[in-house]
Amino acid sequence: MSKTPDITLIGGGVIGLLTAREFVKAGATVAVIEKNTLGRESSWAGGGILLPLYPWRQAEAITRLVIQSLTLYPTLAEELITETQLDPEWTPCGLLITKNPDISAAHNWCIANNIDFQKPDTHIFNGLHTIPENPLWLPTIAQARNPRLLKSLKQDLINKGVHLIEHCEVTHISRTQNRITQINTSLGDFAVNQLVISAGAWTGPLFRNLFPELISTAPKIAPVKGQMLLFDSKPNTLSMMVLDGDHYLIPRRDGKILAGSTVEQDDFNKTTTFEALNRLTGFAVKLLPELKSAPLIAHWAGLRPGTEYGVPYISRHPEINNLSINAGHFRNGLVMGPASAQLMVDLILNRPTAITPEPYQIGRPDGQPALAAIQ
Numbered sequence: 001m002s003k004t005p006d007i008t009l010i011g012g013g014v015i016g017l018l019t020a021r022e023f024v025k026a027g028a029t030v031a032v033i034e035k036n037t038l039g040r041e042s043s044w045a046g047g048g049i050l051l052p053l054y055p056w057r058q059a060e061a062i063t064r065l066v067i068q069s070l071t072l073y074p075t076l077a078e079e080l081i082t083e084t085q086l087d088p089e090w091t092p093c094g095l096l097i098t099k100n101p102d103i104s105a106a107h108n109w110c111i112a113n114n115i116d117f118q119k120p121d122t123h124i125f126n127g128l129h130t131i132p133e134n135p136l137w138l139p140t141i142a143q144a145r146n147p148r149l150l151k152s153l154k155q156d157l158i159n160k161g162v163h164l165i166e167h168c169e170v171t172h173i174s175r176t177q178n179r180i181t182q183i184n185t186s187l188g189d190f191a192v193n194q195l196v197i198s199a200g201a202w203t204g205p206l207f208r209n210l211f212p213e214l215i216s217t218a219p220k221i222a223p224v225k226g227q228m229l230l231f232d233s234k235p236n237t238l239s240m241m242v243l244d245g246d247h248y249l250i251p252r253r254d255g256k257i258l259a260g261s262t263v264e265q266d267d268f269n270k271t272t273t274f275e276a277l278n279r280l281t282g283f284a285v286k287l288l289p290e291l292k293s294a295p296l297i298a299h300w301a302g303l304r305p306g307t308e309y310g311v312p313y314i315s316r317h318p319e320i321n322n323l324s325i326n327a328g329h330f331r332n333g334l335v336m337g338p339a340s341a342q343l344m345v346d347l348i349l350n351r352p353t354a355i356t357p358e359p360y361q362i363g364r365p366d367g368q369p370a371l372a373a374i375q
Contacts, residue, residue, distance in 0.1 A: 004191040005029040005163065007348075008183070010170055010206070011199030014043035014146070014333050015326055017153040018341035019198055024160045026345055031163040033185065035202070038166055039150030042200050043333055045228065045302020047250045047260050048146045049241055050335045051095060051138070052310075056102065056109035059309040061359035062332060067113050068339035068354055073142065076338055083159060086152035089145035089253055095138045095241045096124060103134035116140045129289055130244050143241060144334055145252055173210045178321050194348055196324045201268070201305040203313075203327035214320075217362055219313045221328045224306040225264040227276040229284065231257045233294035247283045257291065259284035261331075270301045304331050312336065314343050314360035324348060325362055 007023045009016045012034030020030045032038070050073060052058050052066060077090035100106050110117040120137035157164060165187065172184040173195075182191050199206050201223040208218050235255035242249045250258040262276045277299055285291045307313070307328035317323040326344045329336050339355060346353040358364075 003029070004193055005031040007031070007194050007196060008033065008190065008192045009196045009198050010183075011197060011203070011327070012038035012164065012166070013041055013198065013200050014039065014150060014153070014337050015200070015329060015340060016196075016198035017150065017157060018337045019196060019326055019344050020157055020162055021153065021160070022341040022345040024157070024162060026349060029161075030157075031165065031190070032157070033165045033168050033170060033183075033190075035169045035199075036167065038154050038164060039147075042302045042304050043150055044147055045226065045300060046146055046304075046331065046334060047228065047248065047258050048143045048149070048334055049095065049243075049248065049250060050090075050142045050144060052332050052335065053243060053248070054097070054100075054102075054106075056105045059311050059359075061309075061311045062336065063109075063113065064355050064359075065312075065336040065339040065343075066332070068342070069335055069337060072338040072342070073144070077144070080149075080152040080156055084152045084155040086148065086155055088149035088152045090142055090149075091144075091253060092140055092142040093240050093251065095141040095243060096120060097136045097138070098128075098130045098242065098244045099133040100136050101133060103136065106134075106136055110138070124240075127238075127290060128242065128287055130287055141241070143250055146334060149334070170206065170210065175320070178319060180320060180322055192322070194322045194324070196326055196344065196348075198326045200327055200329075200333075201303040203305060203325065207325075211320075217318060219307075219325050219328060219362060221305045221307055221313070223266075223268050223303040224330065225266045225270065225301055226261040226304055226331065227264075227272055227280065227299065227301045228258055228260040229277070229280045229296060230298040231259065231284065231291050231294040232297045233257045233291060237290055237294070238288060242287065244283075244287050247280065247287075249284060249288060256297075257284075257288070257294070259291075263331075268303060270303060272299050272301050276301075304329075305333075306330050312340060312360060313362055314340050314347070314357065315362045316347055318361075318363055 006028040174182040204221040238251040310330040312328040
């Protein structure tokens with residue numbers, strides 16, 4: 001980088017890329033540093049449902065980011081197609097939730113947040129093998145095809161002149177009192193103006209390595225492994241997303257169907273397991289028997305950035321005046337991403353915020369583990 005950018009982001013997943021894009025739109029110069037390949041960690045590994053699973057069971061802070069993001073996604077998708085000719089496949093195919101023992105809470109949440117909901121007609125279950133319990137049809141809920149969203153975001157940032165640095169590990173920082181002046185990496189040293197850490201599940205260890213004297217303000221983020229399957233089914237095998245108990249099916253436009261996912265505490269181990277393979281395969285073919293004849297073409301794992309209650313950190317650091325964190329979105333990075341990026345940029349540029357920022361601050365009171373939010 002011949003000139004120090006206004007903003008340097010460490011971490012190039014969907015949160016980092018969306019945040020970089022929001023800064024560029026505000027007129028800033030931006031660089032993104034990624035230790036591996038851009039967009040190939042949790043952002044790539046997830047399913048792309050643009051709604052938390054059973055959102056009425058989640059923290060209110062999650063809902064606020066979700067609802068704001070849902071208003072931003074249609075324009076984001078349209079702009080990416082226009083500016084890159086790469087379609088992120090934002091698709092409002094609808095979500096069927098087959099079992100809702102807390103149906104009153106579901107209705108109340110939908111009403112409060114202006115989410116269209118219906119009691120599904122019986123024909124919607126054609127081809128599905130399940131026992132519905134207060135089923136709920138959300139016809140406007142969309143998905144994004146994460147690998148294609150990430151590809152289009154990357155190309156858009158290249159088009160906008162963002163400096164993207166891949167396979168670059170940050171090893172040390174230089175700081176004068178309460179201001180970072182330089183970061184040292186495996187590819188050289190870079191001066192910084194404002195630094196944002198958006199490194200997903202790696203944010204906690206990275207922060208503790210770079211700032212060992214600030215452990216008390218380290219973001220409490222831990223990896224939570226999730227495994228997924230992909231079936232090469234025929235087009236129109238399934239027309240909508242289906243959430244059945246703890247698992248789901250997601251149909252892509254070309255007919256391929258994802259089945260997910262597991263929730264595992266396994267540190268930073270991304271190894272797939274036969275246990276998960278058998279569990280997810282059994283779920284998929286039981287729910288949609290037509291998948292018995294569809295080849296299973298992929299099985300992978302990703303590491304979600306888990307936090308207490310699943311609420312991310314989107315905050316300026318309380319002690320270092322040019323350091324911010326945008327990380328810890330657990331399994332909802334895609335759906336909370338646009339609003340998270342907007343909030344991060346608003347805070348750094350001192351703009352009015354669309355969302356109250358206090359719930360996302362570094363140093364907030366500890367809560368229960370992120371896993372508790374989905375049990």
